[in-house]
Each structure stands twice: as C-alpha cells, then as structure tokens.
Amino acid sequence: MSIFTLLSLSSAVLIFTLGNFIYYQDRKSSLNRVYFLLCVAIAGWAFCEFMYRQAGSPDIAYLWIKANQFAYFVPPILLNFTLIFTEKTKWLKSKLTYILIYAPALILVIIDFFTHQITITPVKEFWGYTYGVPNSLFYNLFHIWGLGIGVLVVYLIWRYLLTTTNKTKKKQIKYFLLGSIIPIIAGITEALLSELKFRVPELTIISMNWLVIFISYAIWKYKLFVLDPTTASENIVSTMSDSLILLDPAGKIVTVNQATLNLFGYSKEKLVDNQIEILLAEKTLGNKLLQKIIDKKSLKDYELTFKDKEDKDIIVSLSGSLLKDKTGKIAGFVLVSHDITEHKKAEEEIKKNAQESERMNKFMVGREMKIKELKKENEELKEKISQVFKEKNPEVVFTFDIEKEGLVYHHRDHETVGKISLEVTQNIKPAHIYFYHTSAPNTLVNITEVINKKIEAMNAHKSQSHSFLG
Numbered sequence: 001m002s003i004f005t006l007l008s009l010s011s012a013v014l015i016f017t018l019g020n021f022i023y024y025q026d027r028k029s030s031l032n033r034v035y036f037l038l039c040v041a042i043a044g045w046a047f048c049e050f051m052y053r054q055a056g057s058p059d060i061a062y063l064w065i066k067a068n069q070f071a072y073f074v075p076p077i078l079l080n081f082t083l084i085f086t087e088k089t090k091w092l093k094s095k096l097t098y099i100l101i102y103a104p105a106l107i108l109v110i111i112d113f114f115t116h117q118i119t120i121t122p123v124k125e126f127w128g129y130t131y132g133v134p135n136s137l138f139y140n141l142f143h144i145w146g147l148g149i150g151v152l153v154v155y156l157i158w159r160y161l162l163t164t165t166n167k168t169k170k171k172q173i174k175y176f177l178l179g180s181i182i183p184i185i186a187g188i189t190e191a192l193l194s195e196l197k198f199r200v201p202e203l204t205i206i207s208m209n210w211l212v213i214f215i216s217y218a219i220w221k222y223k224l225f226v227l228d229p230t231t232a233s234e235n236i237v238s239t240m241s242d243s244l245i246l247l248d249p250a251g252k253i254v255t256v257n258q259a260t261l262n263l264f265g266y267s268k269e270k271l272v273d274n275q276i277e278i279l280l281a282e283k284t285l286g287n288k289l290l291q292k293i294i295d296k297k298s299l300k301d302y303e304l305t306f307k308d309k310e311d312k313d314i315i316v317s318l319s320g321s322l323l324k325d326k327t328g329k330i331a332g333f334v335l336v337s338h339d340i341t342e343h344k345k346a347e348e349e350i351k352k353n354a355q356e357s358e359r360m361n362k363f364m365v366g367r368e369m370k371i372k373e374l375k376k377e378n379e380e381l382k383e384k385i386s387q388v389f390k391e392k393n394p395e396v397v398f399t400f401d402i403e404k405e406g407l408v409y410h411h412r413d414h415e416t417v418g419k420i421s422l423e424v425t426q427n428i429k430p431a432h433i434y435f436y437h438t439s440a441p442n443t444l445v446n447i448t449e450v451i452n453k454k455i456e457a458m459n460a461h462k463s464q465s466h467s468f469l470g
Contacts, residue, residue: 004127004201008050011205016043018216031084038077039212044070046205053128061122061129069112072105072142074208075149078180082153085176086160104145111138118142127201133194143191150184172218179214183207243316247333251276251290254332263339265309276335281305281313293320293333306337315341382420389428396455397425401435 019039026032048068055061079101083091091097112118118139120132133139157180161173186207193200237244243260247253253271261268264279271278277286282305293299299320306314316337323332389397400418418435425433447454 002053002127005050005053008046008053008205011209012043012046012050014209015039015046015212018212019043022216031081034077034081034084035215038074038081041070041073041077042205042208042212044068045074046208049202049205052122053130055129058122058124058129062119065122065131066112066119069109072108072112073102075146076101076105078153079149082156086156088156108138108142108145123199125199125201130199130202143187147184147187147191150180150187154180154184171221175214175218175221179211182210243335243337243339245276245279245335245337247276247290247335249330249332251286251333253278260337263308263314263337264306279306281307289320290333293322294330297322303340304337313341314339315344378416378420381416382424385420385424386428389424393428395432397421397433399433399435 016039019036022039023032023036045068048064048070052061052064052068055064080092083089083097108118115138117134117136120134122129123132154177157173157177161170161177164170164173183204186203190200190203237257240257241259243263244257245253245260246255253274253276256268256271260266260271264271275286276289277283280286280289285304289304292302299318302318302320304316304318306316308314317340318338319336321334322330323334325331399421400414422433
C-alpha cells in the first residue's frame with residue numbers, strides 16, 4: 001500500500017472527525033450542520049479515493065470511482081456554507097437559490113451513473129489506480145463548474161472581508177480565505193496536468209485537508225461558530241431573568257425558559273403540553289388573554305395574577321406578542337412576565353402608610369381645632385362664673401374636687417368647672433371654698449335640714465376646706 005493511498009484514508013478520518021467536532025459544538029446551528037455535511041462529502045470522496053487506489057483490479061477500481069458521487073456535492077455544499085457564513089441568508093430563503101446551487105450536482109450524478117461521459121475505465125499509476133480522463137463535454141463542464149464555484153466562494157469571502165467591521169470576524173475570514181484558495185489552486189493544477197497528459201497523484205483531497213484544518217483552527221482560536229442568531233437567541237432566552245412562555249395557537253404551552261421554572265416552581269415536563277390556565281389564578285382568563293393579544297397584536301405592562309406550584313399568588317407585569325407564519329396565520333404567542341409581587345406589596349404598604357398619615361394629619365388638625373374650641377369655651381365659662389361671683393358675692397363656694405382621682409364619674413367637664421372655679425376664687429375671694437365628690441353623680445339632693453351638720457363635717461377635714469379669712 002503506497003503512501004498516497006494512506007494519505008487518502010487519513011484524510012477521510014481527519015476530515016470526518018473535524019466535521020463531527022464542529023457539529024457537536026452546536027447541533028442546532030445551521031452553519032454547523034452545513035459544515036458537517038461538507039466534511040461528510042469530502043470524507044466520503046477521500047474514502048472512495050482510498051478504495052479505488054488500493055483496488056486489486058480495474059473492475060473494482062471502476063466500481064469505487066463510479067460510487068464516488070460525493071465529489072459532485074462538495075462544491076455546492078461549500079457554496080451553501082459560504083452564503084451562511086457571509087450572512088447572505090436572504091438568498092437562502094428562496095427555493096430558487098437551492099435549485100441553482102444543487103441542481104447541477106444532481107444532473108452530473110445522473111449523467112455519471114447512467115453514462116460513461118464522466119467516469120471511464122481507470123488507469124494504473126505508481127500511486128495506485130486513478131480515474132481515466134475522457135474526451136467528454138460533461139467531464140470538462142464538471143471541472144469548470146467546480147472551479148467556478150470555488151472562485152465564487154473566494155470572491156464572496158473576499159467581499160465580506162472588505163465590508164465587515166468586526167475585528168474577530170476579519171481574523172476568521174482570513175483563515176477561511178486561505179483554506180479556500182488552496183483547493184482551488186490544487187484543482188486547477190490537477191486539471192491542467194490531466195489535459196497535458198501528465199499525471200500526478202490527485203491533489204484535491206489533500207488540499208481539502210487544509211480547508212478543513214484552517215476552518216477548524218479558526219473555530220478553536222476565535223470560536224467561529226459559537227455565536228449565530230440561533231445560538232444567541234437560545235442563550236438569551238435561557239439566561240434572561242424574566243419568565244418566557246411560548247404558546248401554540250390553542251394556548252397550549254410549547255416551551256418555557258429556566259426563569260419560568262424558577263418563578264413558578266414547576267418542572268418543564270409539568271408545564272409543556274398543558275394549557276396556560278395551569279398558571280393563571282383566574283382560570284377563565286386564558287382565552288380572554290389570548291384574544292386581547294390577537295385584537296391588539298401585542299400587550300405591554302399588563303398586570304396579571306398567576307399561581308405557583310404552592311398555590312401562592314404571583315403578580316406579574318406581562319407583555320405578549322402574536323407570532324404569525326409566512327402565510328399570515330397565527331403560529332402562536334410569546335408571553336414575557338416580570339414578577340412584581342414584592343413591588344405591589346411595597347405599593348400597598350406605601351398606600352397604607354399614606355392613608356394612616358392622612359388620618360393622623362386629620363386627627364391632629366381636628367385636635368388642634370378642638371383645643372382652640374375648648375379654650376374658647378373655657379374662657380366663656382370663666383367669664384360667666386366670674387360674672388356670677390361678682391353679682392352674688394358668695395361667702396361659700398362648693399366645686400368639684402379636681403385632685404380626687406379614680407372616680408367613676410370623673411369627667412372633663414367636672415374637672416374644667418373645678419379648675420375655673422378655683423381660678424376665679426383667686427381674684428374674687430369668698431369666705432370659704434369647698435371641694436366635693438359624690439358616689440351619685442348628676443343627682444340633686446335636698447340637704448336643707450342637714451346643711452349645718454354638713455358644714456361642720458367639712459370644716460372638720462382640712463383637706464376639704466380652704467379659708468381665705470385668715
């Protein structure tokens with residue numbers, strides 16, 4: 001087995017391994033998937049090359065050359081990959097673009113499979129069996145088409161290098177550009193040497209190694225395929241602090257992010273495929289909520305109460321958007337909720353404190369006014385009592401004992417009369433002033449017959465009598 005045969009096999013293994021490495025970096029990335037298909041096609045081409053080089057007979061070599069249909073798909077897949085990498089994704093939204101890219105490859109496969117216009121009897125060289133060179137229009141068209149796509153790839157990459165402002169992207173493009181030029185040079189060299197009837201070991205597969213190696217190095221060095229719109233959106237959704245719920249047109253939960261699981265305490269399996277009502281505090285609001293979004297196309301800062309797994313109220317500020325497919329039909333709903341439960345509690349507390357403060361203010365204002373009114377009433381009462389004292393000039397005054405505490409009938413009016421009477425007697429002095437209290441308030445008792453005894457009894461107690469005569 002020659003060294004060139006081993007190179008073909010090692011190339012197949014290396015390229016397939018690197019393709020898997022890129023694919024598993026992010027299996028959902030369209031760029032990674034197309035790159036993986038490119039590596040599978042190149043690896044299949046290299047493996048078929050290995051098999052026909054070391055074949056034991058021309059017939060077996062011919063079967064493996066005929067089986068090598070992978071080669072026809074390498075150029076279109078490389079172009080597809082380039083369109084995604086250079087952000088020409090708008091082109092790929094059209095079915096016509098895919099037809100233009102892949103239809104020539106399918107036509108060449110059919111021609112090669114049913115005719116001898118491209119593959120003919122192999123020839124034996126020192127490095128093993130190799131393909132024969134037919135004098136055929138289709139064979140020449142195949143090489144022109146493949147090299148044309150290679151030149152287009154280089155052109156797209158070069159234009160992208162000149163227009164992008166992303167410094168990291170520029171470094172990635174340089175590796176991609178260098179890796180793409182090497183197979184083109186090798187392919188042109190191989191085609192020209194074949195036309196000149198000067199055969200050398202096929203260079204295309206070996207040069208494809210460099211394409212894959214350079215791109216793989218760019219991945220390792222600059223994380224080439226780590227971030228694309230799909231990856232970015234998934235990372236944003238998974239790390240966002242607000243709850244995100246995706247519903248189908250019937251209001252069934254399709255998926256949720258981690259913040260939703262954290263907020264409501266459910267597992268993802270418990271929520272997915274359930275109606276949105278599983279989270280609503282008021283179960284009848286599900287259809288009404290979706291209808292609001294349909295009517296308004298979107299909702300913003302809509303206050304809604306959810307229930308968590310423990311049946312606790314979760315008040316949220318909800319924003320909802322309507323999703324439509326390409327035909328304009330409703331494809332689903334997106335609900336983004338921000339937990340405002342603590343905020344609402346704080347609002348209620350502030351409102352309660354404001355109401356209490358307002359009540360206290362009213363109370364203080366009312367108390368101030370009441371004090372003024374009482375003061376005015378006391379002045380008027382004092383004036384009236386003074387007028388009575390001046391007119392009657394009493395020798396004895398009886399008034400309420402303001403120092404007697406704990407009486408069941410102790411009232412502010414009694415105390416006020418007692419104080420005012422004492423103040424008035426300071427200026428208009430009767431012969432005696434007596435302080436009294438009773439166990440029968442607001443009761444009039446005729447004491448005419450015992451008045452003298454009463455006076456004697458009161459005079460017997462100094463605490464009950466204040467004389468202003470001596």
